Each structure stands twice: as structure tokens, then as C-alpha cells.
Amino acid sequence: MKIVVCLKQVPDMESKFKIIDEKKIDESQIAFKINDFDNYAVEAALQLKEKLGGEVVIVSAGPARAQKDVRQAFAMGADWGIQIDDPAVEAGDNYVIAEALQKAIASIGDVELVLTGVQAEDDQASVTGVMMAHLMDAPHVTNVVKLEVNGKDLTVNRELAGGKNEVINLSIPAVLAIQSGINEPRYPTLPGIMKAKKKRLDVKKAADFGASAAAKTEFIKMFIPVSEHKAEIIQGDPKTAAATLVNKLKNEAKVL
Amino acid sequence: MAKILIIAEHFDGKVEDSTLELCKAAKSLASALGAEPAAAVFSKDGAVANEVAKYIPAVFSVEDANLEKYSADGYTAAAKAVVESQDVKGVLIAHSYYGVDFAAKLALALDCGIVSNCNKVAVEGGAPVFTRNTYNGKIQENKKVKTDKFVATFEKGAFDMEAAGGAGAVTKVAATIGAVRTTVKEIVETMAGAVDISQAKVIVAGGRGLKDGDKYKDVIIPLAKKVGGEYAASRPVVDSGWTEAARQVGQSGKSVTPDLYIAAGISGAIQHVAGMKGSKCIVAINKDPEAPIFNIATYGIVGDLFEVIPAMMENL
Numbered sequence: 130m131k132i133v134v135c136l137k138q139v140p141d142m143e144s145k146f147k148i149i150d151e152k153k154i155d156e157s158q159i160a161f162k163i164n165d166f167d168n169y170a171v172e173a174a175l176q177l178k179e180k181l182g183g184e185v186v187i188v189s190a191g192p193a194r195a196q197k198d199v200r201q202a203f204a205m206g207a208d209w210g211i212q213i214d215d216p217a218v219e220a221g222d223n224y225v226i227a228e229a230l231q232k233a234i235a236s237i238g239d240v241e242l243v244l245t246g247v248q249a250e251d252d253q254a255s256v257t258g259v260m261m262a263h264l265m266d267a268p269h270v271t272n273v274v275k276l277e278v279n280g281k282d283l284t285v286n287r288e289l290a291g292g293k294n295e296v297i298n299l300s301i302p303a304v305l306a307i308q309s310g311i312n313e314p315r316y317p318t319l320p321g322i323m324k325a326k327k328k329r330l331d332v333k334k335a336a337d338f339g340a341s342a343a344a345k346t347e348f349i350k351m352f353i354p355v356s357e358h359k360a361e362i363i364q365g366d367p368k369t370a371a372a373t374l375v376n377k378l379k380n381e382a383k384v385l
Numbered sequence: 386m387a388k389i390l391i392i393a394e395h396f397d398g399k400v401e402d403s404t405l406e407l408c409k410a411a412k413s414l415a416s417a418l419g420a421e422p423a424a425a426v427f428s429k430d431g432a433v434a435n436e437v438a439k440y441i442p443a444v445f446s447v448e449d450a451n452l453e454k455y456s457a458d459g460y461t462a463a464a465k466a467v468v469e470s471q472d473v474k475g476v477l478i479a480h481s482y483y484g485v486d487f488a489a490k491l492a493l494a495l496d497c498g499i500v501s502n503c504n505k506v507a508v509e510g511g512a513p514v515f516t517r518n519t520y521n522g523k524i525q526e527n528k529k530v531k532t533d534k535f536v537a538t539f540e541k542g543a544f545d546m547e548a549a550g551g552a553g554a555v556t557k558v559a560a561t562i563g564a565v566r567t568t569v570k571e572i573v574e575t576m577a578g579a580v581d582i583s584q585a586k587v588i589v590a591g592g593r594g595l596k597d598g599d600k601y602k603d604v605i606i607p608l609a610k611k612v613g614g615e616y617a618a619s620r621p622v623v624d625s626g627w628t629e630a631a632r633q634v635g636q637s638g639k640s641v642t643p644d645l646y647i648a649a650g651i652s653g654a655i656q657h658v659a660g661m662k663g664s665k666c667i668v669a670i671n672k673d674p675e676a677p678i679f680n681i682a683t684y685g686i687v688g689d690l691f692e693v694i695p696a697m698m699e700n701l
Binding site: 140142143145146148154222223224250251252253254255256257259260262263264268269270271272284286287288289290291292293294295296297298299300309310313344345346347348349350351352353354356358359360361362363367368370371372374375376377378382384385 | 396457458480481482485486487488489490492493494497498499500501502514517518519520521522523524525526527528529530531532566567568569570571572573574575576587612620621623624625626630631636637638639644645652665666667668669673675677679680681682683684685686687688689692693694696697699700701
């Protein structure tokens with residue numbers, strides 16, 4: 130089975146975020162890593178390859194720094210990849226990115242399954258995979274927590290609220306947005322890391338695939354939210370703070 | 386008059402709370418834009434359309450055997466038919482399991498921009514400006530569309546629920562629902578017979594900050610036992626297999642409202658907060674002073690939970 134996994138490099142969310150001119154984050158203090166949800170998508174693809182054969186191709190849009198994490202997926206076992214390193218795509222919106230990814234995937238040929246994470250931790254939009262499916266004229270399912278392949282037929286579970294799952298049938302080619310928890314993503318092995326360095330990574334511009342979409346949305350500004358409510362922060366070293374907290378829970382809030 | 390159209394969501398014949406929130410959103414946005422609020426309801430027989438009409442003045446009902454269950458293909462085709470039969474300026478959809486599945490598809494089908502996962506909308510210069518969370522809630526951004534129409538999805542709790550009271554007009558809209566390429570075979574319960582944490586008076590929940598499964602067991606469970614409560618977890622803990630899914634609090638898990646909720650090593654992503662923000666007293670213990678959990682907590686300690694929790698145990 131020929132499987133594409135769309136992968137995004139995102140900041141570690143525990144980083145200290147600073148905003149420059151209301152327009153972008155200051156990257157000098159940020160550590161980058163694979164979007165958590167994409168890790169599960171990579172693992173799901175590798176498990177299918179182990180069972181059915183075929184290949185796993187990583188397709189990613191991002192600046193040069195993102196190559197580190199494409200190679201991380203190579204080290205896990207993915208075969209090769211395409212990186213769209215294009216300022217025009219970076220400056221675009223989800224639609225511009227979806228079109229560039231979809232055209233890059235089309236250039237590979239005979240792709241049967243496209244997996245994405247359910248959302249990117251930074252953008253939190255959950256729209257790119259669905260847009261790609263629409264552009265491919267393929268069916269899709271989001272929030273996938275179970276996945277089985279039988280020839281050209283897929284049986285997937287979609288997570289619903291309150292512990293319910295919807296069991297859904299569809300056929301390939303298809304796009305699935307993978308939810309966290311579907312599997313246990315593997316760690317790269319040392320031989321895997323060595324091999325990853327030599328794997329093929331095509332660095333391309335959107336125009337190389339004939340992608341030329343214009344953004345349909347406009348970013349205005351970003352800001353650190355100011356909460357109307359703030360917790361009463363209990364000061365002091367851990368022992369003092371813990372003692373004060375227990376006292377407040379017993380005598381002030383009266384919940385213990 | 387132009388319309389702000391919500392797409393109603395229903396399950397087992399019951400209208401979802403998120404739809405009532407969108408009714409409220411549509412009313413305020415429509416009035417700011419000089420438009421009218423309306424809802425589109427997709428179903429097999431239209432019964433649920435009459436229910437939605439109690440909350441909004443105009444309901445457009447698409448009825449088709451292929452709309453008995455949700456599908457992205459069915460909902461996109463039906464929504465497009467309603468938008469094309471009316472003067473619709475914008476479409477509001479819940480950022481729910483079903484909403485995220487079709488909203489972006491509908492936006493492309495309508496050739497318009499989508500702003501998803503919003504928590505606020507204001508009108509500036511006659512156009513809607515959306516506010517949305519990014520970077521796990523640490524940063525927010527404002528966006529608008531460049532197209533004439535828009536699609537927007539809203540996170541749960543972004544608006545209060547509209548109260549029932551009206552009797553809106555229900556109008557049938559004809560639509561050709563083409564091939565539906567996803568077939569729902571069945572709906573299964575994944576947590577049947579499992580522990581029920583929703584009745585506990587005290588809940589101690591651990592998150593990613595616990596680092597590993599052994600530490601979760603060594604730190605969170607003893608504190609929960611000591612205060613006579615239940616232990617619980619945020620999604621990453623359950624995804625990693627440190628505890629069972631029935632103890633997960635949040636949008637994809639349980640909603641709880643104990644007297645005391647202690648969140649240790651939990652950053653406070655909106656999906657988690659949705660399941661516990663109604664707790665009477667919330668304690669947050671986190672080493673990141675900017676973690677959004679401190680915005681909803683009653684008391685907070687900025688520090689290492691591995692030092693703070695043992696010290697709490699000594700005082701209990």
C-alpha cells in the first residue's frame with residue numbers, strides 16, 4: 130500500500146512564547162518537534178506497511194528547520210519524503226497549504242491512503258486534511274481511533290463524545306485524520322537514525338507541482354490572551370505553599 | 386435579507402447543546418451585520434427541524450433518506466443547497482466531531498474562506514473578525530475572510546445556550562444528495578461497564594507533566610486515596626496507557642463537576658477544560674506559570690508537582 134503521511138513541525142508548547150510586532154512568534158527561544166498528532170499518523174502508516182507492504186512517504190510544508198523532523202519520521206521507518214520549502218506557502222493560509230500538499234501528493238502517483246494528524250498543535254485548525262480530501266475528490270474521516278484495511282476497503286472508528294465510536298466503511302483512495310492514542314508511536318532506533326540520513330528528501334517549491342492557490346483568509350494579528358480570571362497563586366517554597374494550600378482548601382474553600 | 390446560517394447538529398433525535406450556542410451566536414452576529422439568523426437542519430424526516438425552530442426564527446430543513454446519519458458528503462451537499470437557495474452571508478458550525486469533519490469541505494464547496502475553532506467574533510468595518518486559540522491556548526489570533534461569504538466553526542462554550550421560546554418558520558429545501566462515500570455501520574460504546582468518576586466529590590487529575598506511567602501511579606493515585614476521591618487524567622495520560630480511558634476528563638472523555646478538582650501537570654487545553662470547568666474549587670499545580678489552567682483555577686501553585694504533592698500529603 131502506498132501511503133502518504135502529512136507531517137508538520139511545530140513548537141514545543143511548553144516553550145516560552147514571545148510575540149514580535151503582533152505578527153509572529155519569536156523563534157529564538159523555541160524548540161521545534163513533530164506535531165504530536167502526526168506521530169500517531171506516522172506510526173499508523175508504518176504498521177500498515179509492515180502488514181501489507183508498500184511504502185510510506187512523508188510530505189511536509191515548512192522552512193528548512195522542518196527537515197530535522199521529516200528525517201525523524203524517516204528514522205522511525207518512513208521511506209522517503211517531499212518538503213515544500215516555499216515562503217509563499219508559509220505566508221498562505223490552510224487552503225494554500227492544503228493545495229500545495231495535495232498537488233505534491235498527486236505528483237507521487239498511485240497514492241492509496243493519506244494520513245494526517247487530527248490537528249496541528251500550533252494552529253489548532255483541523256481543516257487541512259479535509260481540504261486535501263476535497264481537492265483529491267476522495268472520501269475522508271476525521272478523529273480516527275481505529276483503522277483496518279481489507280483490500281480496497283477501509284473500516285475505521287471515528288471518536289465521538291462520551292466514549293462512543295462510529296464504525297465507518299469507506300474505500301481507498303481516502304484521507305484519514307488520525308487521533309492521538311490510536312497506537313504507541315515508536316522511538317527511532319540508532320540504525321534507523323543512521324539510515325534516515327541517507328533517505329531521499331526532495332526539497333521543492335509549490336510551483337514545481339503547479340500549485341498556485343491564493344489565500345481565502347487573512348491573518349490580522351496575534352496576542353497573548355488576557356484572562357479576566359486568574360488563580361490565587363500561593364507563594365513560597367513547595368513545602369510552605371503546599372501547607373498553605375491544604376489549609377485554604379480546609380478552612381477557606383471548605384472542600385476537604 | 387442576508388442570513389447568518391447555522392448548521393444544526395443532532396444525535397439520536399436530540400439537538401446538541403453546541404447548536405443552541407450557535408443560535409445565540411447567529412442572533413448577535415446577524416444583528417451586528419444587519420442580517421437575519423437562520424438554521425439548516427438535515428435529517429431523514431424533518432422531526433428535529435421543529436425542535437430547532439424553538440430557538441431560531443427561520444429553519445431550512447433538508448430531508449432525505451441519505452441524511453439519516455451524519456456524513457461529510459451528505460452534510461456538505463445539503464448545506465450547499467440551502468446556501469444556494471437563500472442569500473447566506475456566513476455559515477456557523479460547531480467545532481465538534483461532526484463539525485470539523487465537514488466544515489472545511491463546505492468552505493471549499495462554497496469557494497469561500499473558513500476560520501475554524503473560534504471562540505469569539507466581532508464586527509469591524511462591516512465584516513466579521515474572528516478570535517481563535519492557537520499554540521495550545523497560549524496565544525490567540527484574529528482572522529477574517531477575503532471572500533464574500535464565510536464559514537466559521539466555534540469551540541464548545543464560546544457562547545451561552547439560547548433558551549427555547551420561539552416558534553420559527555420551517556421551510557423545506559430540496560437538495561440532491563449524491564453519493565455518500567462513508568457508511569456508518571454501527572455506533573459502539575468503548576467505556577461500557579467501566580468506573581464512573583463523575584459522582585466523586587474530589588478528583589485528582591494528572592497530565593503530561595507526570596512524565597511516565599509509574600510516576601502517575603506513585604503520585605496521583607495516593608493523593609486521590611488520601612483525600613477520599615477518585616483519580617483522573619487528561620488525554621495524553623490515557624493515550625500513553627498510564628490509566629484507563631474511563632478516567633479521562635474532557636471533551637472526548639467525562640464531564641465532571643466535583644467540589645474539588647486538583648489538576649497536576651495539566652496545561653489546561655480547551656478540550657480538557659471543557660470537561661471540568663464547572664468544578665466548585667479548582668487547584669492547579671504546574672511548573673509553567675503561563676499554563677492556561679491558571680486562568681480557570683481557584684488556587685494555583687507554580688512549581689514542581691513532584692515536590693508539591695508529597696508536601697500536601699504530609700499536611701493531610
